[in-house]
Amino acid sequence: MSVKPLSVLNKAISSRVIVELRAGREFRGVLDGFDMHMNLVLKDSEEMIDGEIVSRADTTIVRGDNVIYISP
Amino acid sequence: MSVKPLSVLNKAISSRVIVELRAGREFRGVLDGFDMHMNLVLKDSEEMIDGEIVSRADTTIVRGDNVIYISP
Amino acid sequence: MSVKPLSVLNKAISSRVIVELRAGREFRGVLDGFDMHMNLVLKDSEEMIDGEIVSRADTTIVRGDNVIYISP
């Protein structure tokens, strides 16, 4: 039986996720919300570029069209 | 319970935000408005390229499809 | 209270604006009109590439999907 990507995302709410973006950017934080475009809300996240932490933020809204993959 | 990205953006109205755009561009300013495409209105903002301030403006309308993330 | 990006653009009609486009291109001119895609009509504008004026025109129609930001 097949699962829907957005359902899997929904189950990841409140847990830590890795979000890989284009151009070597990555976020690690707690998934607080999302919408059907895969726009994401992350809490307590770290932004990494090429593997190094470049910033930390309480709340970050990521625009979905930059996302390559999300790992809960 | 899940939150919607645009609701989080709505709560950030009138507060300072960091807006990361593609190609190393960033805005820091007060979020004055937005629409469903994540087009943004910023007040009293600084534009930074690769970490250096390159301009200041009273009002800036950012086209949403350049946005990577927004941090309230 | 939140403002809409296109309303802010509407108030900028007949005043001078800076229009930053992708690939280092910029227009400075009087905003004469726009539509919901952020296609723009500029009057008496200068086109700049990497900070140097490369052309002047009475009327220019800019296709919206090249726009990074507009500063009234």
Place this chain on the structure above:
Amino acid sequence: MSVKPLSVLNKAISSRVIVELRAGREFRGVLDGFDMHMNLVLKDSEEMIDGEIVSRADTTIVRGDNVIYISP
């Protein structure tokens, strides 16, 4: 009072226009028609790349999503 970009384009029918495309390409010719995607029909046009004429054609249909700006 605001004008619409496509109305300005409509007034430019039968007159010479400069069409700037991505990747350093430009067309100069008579605007013979267009549609809502800014697909264009040009007559008696010259194609220029990086400022040099590389071809001439009686009729050219330009796909709108390559357009940066049009100057009547």
Place this chain on the structure above:
Amino acid sequence: MSVKPLSVLNKAISSRVIVELRAGREFRGVLDGFDMHMNLVLKDSEEMIDGEIVSRADTTIVRGDNVIYISP
């Protein structure tokens, strides 16, 4: 009076056209059909890259979003 780009394309059916694509690719052949996305059917076409013929084909279906311009 304005003409529509797709009408001009329709008149070019059965005649030879030059189709310029992104990334230095070009097709020269007989236009056999198209749809509203500017997907094209070419007959007896030559594919050229940077001005050199790299292949010939009886039938080629070109996906419209690669098209820069078409010259009948």
Place this chain on the structure above:
Amino acid sequence: MSVKPLSVLNKAISSRVIVELRAGREFRGVLDGFDMHMNLVLKDSEEMIDGEIVSRADTTIVRGDNVIYISP
């Protein structure tokens, strides 16, 4: 009389096709199906990059927006 690109594709079902993708990638195989986005199903296909075979597969689903052209 004009033919539709997807009709031509439909006639190519069960025959061998060349599928040119962006970034120097090519597939050669038997067209087993497609949809209106030009997503393709290929059977017994070879994947080539810059003219060299890099993989073989019984079944491959190609996402349409990578397609430059298809030659039956």
Place this chain on the structure above:
Amino acid sequence: MSVKPLSVLNKAISSRVIVELRAGREFRGVLDGFDMHMNLVLKDSEEMIDGEIVSRADTTIVRGDNVIYISP
């Protein structure tokens, strides 16, 4: 008789697939689900960049617009 790409994908549920993404990235894992945008859910997957394993994950949600092809 023609098959639909998403039907082929549906038959691949619960079996191992290779997912080739843009920019030299590849996933190998068990297909657990998908939607009409080709967003994918992979289980027990390996992420490879230029042929080397760079990460492993129990669950990965891949955004469809990065997909070049999927091989069941």
